[in-house]
Amino acid sequence: MGDSPKIVRPYGDTTGDGMVQVSFTLPVPHDKRAEGAAVQLAQKMGMDPAMLVHAKQMGTAHTFFVVYGSVNHLVNLSEVNVIERDYPLLSSKEVNTAVKENLGRKLVVVGACIGTDAHTVGIDAILNIKGIAGEKGLEYYRELRVVNLGAQVPVPDLVNRAVDEGADAVLVSQVVTQRDAHLHNTREMSAAFREAFGPTERPLLIVGGPRFDETMAGELGVDRIFARGTTPGDVASYLVHALASRPKEPVA
Structure with a gap:
């Protein structure tokens, strides 16, 4: 009891709902087809449902997107590989x-x-x-x-x-x-x-x-x-x- 969880899911609105937000740019002008392409990409990344929350044309031939949705992936904290500080912090x-x-x-x-x-x-x-x-x-x-x-x-x-x-x-x-x-x-x-x-x-x-x-x-x-x-x-x-x-x- 009291130990930190080893397996976690992303948190958005409620604990364990798997909600994440991602941003990316596609090399297409901003229109309905571009928005559909952004949602399709998010779905292929495992987001279901995927909701487009922001789209802005960049220049003449690119569009920046922000997509919000749920994923089923889990994170095993015991398998996370990081470099911890292995020396004392000195004044x-x-x-x-x-x-x-x-x-x-x-x-x-x-x-x-x-x-x-x-x-x-x-x-x-x-x-x-x-x-x-x-x-x-x-x-x-x-x-x-x-x-x-x-x-x-x-x-x-x-x-x-x-x-x-x-x-x-x-x-x-x-x-x-x-x-x-x-x-x-x-x-x-x-x-x-x-x-x-x-x-x-x-x-x-x-x-x-x-x-x-x-x-x-x-x-x-x-x-x-x-x-x-x-x-x-x-x-x-x-x-x-x-x-x-x-x-x-x-x-x-």
């Missing part, structure tokens, strides 16, 4: 102390948006001192040295700058996802770093963006993926956790 003071004790120098972070991606809001929210939602960015941490390269950085330039700066970690933000550009760019980046660095010398590779699947880090060749809702504290705490086991550099 800025604790991060600074850990870096000082483990590295004996400042931790160097190089960040950028690569390829043709010009959306720097995400990388700036993590790196810039102003941060996000009242939380200071990594530039605020006195034991971190942050190099923000900005937008549309070619992968070779990112690798060269990481070498020049002696980067411990490389943070890449990808917002543009058309034709899976974020995945292609990430694979290109990880391959370039593997070629440029030895297996024990490569900096941590971290990517983030709203459309990434956090379970794909291994497939994309990076150490960690951060998705929506990530804060500077999440990233800083992960850096400390991931670098803690690395041997300290010899004192000259």
Whole structure:
């Protein structure tokens, strides 16, 4: 008694009614036939009944739809695969102390948006001192040295700058996802770093963006993926956790 349910259905008007709302665009002008096509698609997706609740023409040859209806699918919560935070969330003071004790120098972070991606809001929210939602960015941490390269950085330039700066970690933000550009760019980046660095010398590779699947880090060749809702504290705490086991550099 009191345990959370393992099998759940979507909730709309009443518990377990299976109601969901989906939106999509069809490459047809808005008319009655287009609306019928939207309902047909929803029915083929398993919605029964399917009710069209919104339709708006986009340009001259596309229409955006919102459809509401019931589905019979169930979700088994015990089979859901997610990446849980496996490290403690530290305060800025604790991060600074850990870096000082483990590295004996400042931790160097190089960040950028690569390829043709010009959306720097995400990388700036993590790196810039102003941060996000009242939380200071990594530039605020006195034991971190942050190099923000900005937008549309070619992968070779990112690798060269990481070498020049002696980067411990490389943070890449990808917002543009058309034709899976974020995945292609990430694979290109990880391959370039593997070629440029030895297996024990490569900096941590971290990517983030709203459309990434956090379970794909291994497939994309990076150490960690951060998705929506990530804060500077999440990233800083992960850096400390991931670098803690690395041997300290010899004192000259």
